[in-house]
Amino acid sequence: MRRFLLSLAIALFATIASAAPKHWVVGFSQIGSESEWRTADTISVQNAFNEDPTFTLIYSDAQQKQENQIKAVRSFIARKVNVILFTALVETGYGPVLEEAKKAGIPVVMIDRDVQKSDRHLRLTIMGSDFVKEGEKAGTWLGDYLKAKGLDDGTKPINIVELQGTTGSAPAIDRKTGFETIMKKHPNWKITRSQTGNFTSSEGKAVMEAFLKADKNIQVLYAHNDQMALGAIQAIKEAGLQPGKDIIIVSVDAVKGAFEAMVRGELNASIECSPLLGPQALQAVKDLRAGKKLPARIWTIEGVFDQTSAAQALPTRQY
Numbered sequence: 001m002r003r004f005l006l007s008l009a010i011a012l013f014a015t016i017a018s019a020a021p022k023h024w025v026v027g028f029s030q031i032g033s034e035s036e037w038r039t040a041d042t043i044s045v046q047n048a049f050n051e052d053p054t055f056t057l058i059y060s061d062a063q064q065k066q067e068n069q070i071k072a073v074r075s076f077i078a079r080k081v082n083v084i085l086f087t088a089l090v091e092t093g094y095g096p097v098l099e100e101a102k103k104a105g106i107p108v109v110m111i112d113r114d115v116q117k118s119d120r121h122l123r124l125t126i127m128g129s130d131f132v133k134e135g136e137k138a139g140t141w142l143g144d145y146l147k148a149k150g151l152d153d154g155t156k157p158i159n160i161v162e163l164q165g166t167t168g169s170a171p172a173i174d175r176k177t178g179f180e181t182i183m184k185k186h187p188n189w190k191i192t193r194s195q196t197g198n199f200t201s202s203e204g205k206a207v208m209e210a211f212l213k214a215d216k217n218i219q220v221l222y223a224h225n226d227q228m229a230l231g232a233i234q235a236i237k238e239a240g241l242q243p244g245k246d247i248i249i250v251s252v253d254a255v256k257g258a259f260e261a262m263v264r265g266e267l268n269a270s271i272e273c274s275p276l277l278g279p280q281a282l283q284a285v286k287d288l289r290a291g292k293k294l295p296a297r298i299w300t301i302e303g304v305f306d307q308t309s310a311a312q313a314l315p316t317r318q319y
């Protein structure tokens, strides 16, 4: 009887042990901390994994340098992590290191920014926003706004300046493409100046200062993120103009700072791009560990906010 009970206990223990999830080590290569958005994204991923004791997250900050990301991925491979979470600073240049991860049998899950098309077979999936759609939403919002305010008769030129994100990055490429798709419906809209502000407030401000010095005929600013728009708002004010009135401003992200600017009447609209990717990333990695097949693309669901909805939404914003 005693022997029977002992073997029953051992069998029970073995069943429980085999059902418990294996401990996984996850490497996360982040691009840096250029914006409020990025900080919220990093914290979201760190919190999600750090709160689950069956995971250890190794975090690496590339400080906006591609070579640091390549080094980080190589060190994850050397440490034989179970999965790599990866945000690509720019689209190109990661083929060889992703090939190395694939050869080592380590799946790569992209978060937020993808790599170029020809390298996408080397990663398992991508989760994040549809940046092309964000650009389209910005253009559509602008068209509706100008029409509603009687500011665009379809013939007089609408001069738009553009603050682009980091050159070669997926959001900069796609947000431009999406916006330009909508521009085709408005032959009188023209991008008169376009330059990178690297997704940062300081560069957004500096580039806008240069635009304003060179050009007195700007009706609209399209910024690829809020951070650059917030910097540009400073430049517009310092030039003695009223942001949101003298120059209409639409940007992307919908961070808290953008909501505050909308409530002040200085920013006209922000297209939402959620950085809260941690819970989704955790779920995907858990599914992977459980042997499930991940979808090739995991989208985030996002909205559009302007001065009519900003005050009501501000108190519940999480980033």
Ligand code: AHR
Binding pocket: 034, 035, 037, 038, 112, 113, 171, 199, 224, 225, 226, 227, 252, 253, 273
């Ligand atoms: O990749 C997402 C973009 O990167 C966000 O729009 C921007 O704020 C960030 O720096």
